[in-house]
Amino acid sequence: MSAPAKSFKPIPPERGSFPLDHWGECTKEMNQYLKCIKITKGVNAENCKLLSKKYLKCRMDNELMEKDYDWKKLGLPEDKQPEKKK
Template sequence: MSFGGPPSLGGSVKGGPPDRGSFPLDHFGECKDEMKLYMDCLRKNSGTSTECQGVSKAYLHCRMKKGLMEQDDWRNLGLSNVKENSPPSKSKS
């Protein structure tokens, strides 16, 4: 143990997905491309998230795959009937 360091816990601490409801930052940019597509879709559709559900599903899938959020059923996330990566519909002007 070094001065000022944490005490030894007698073993290695294993990491896991964060608790449900928490949304940790993607420090290493593992889902940056998906996030950018989602944000661009929101901007183009004046913040109407229903127009961007396919891109949202792709972003959440990336986060689950990379361990940035807990695996969950699409039904629980309200995206069970949405195709992943489906192009957003055009906003009405």
């Protein structure tokens, strides 16, 4: 007789797990980013990071992932703040 199976309770990752884009709301942005990565041979160059940011913003705006516009925390460049006129 075998031992009873231990129960396993999965813990979701802190980041990286989010609903699929079933309606294709961010497909254009995703394809632009993937094309950039292919052109740069897998190097996440600065222009690719901007496309990644655009893709993640689309997902956040369409409630496909948790909103977190702290781009630095996501490893992406911050939005440029408009210069204040003196």
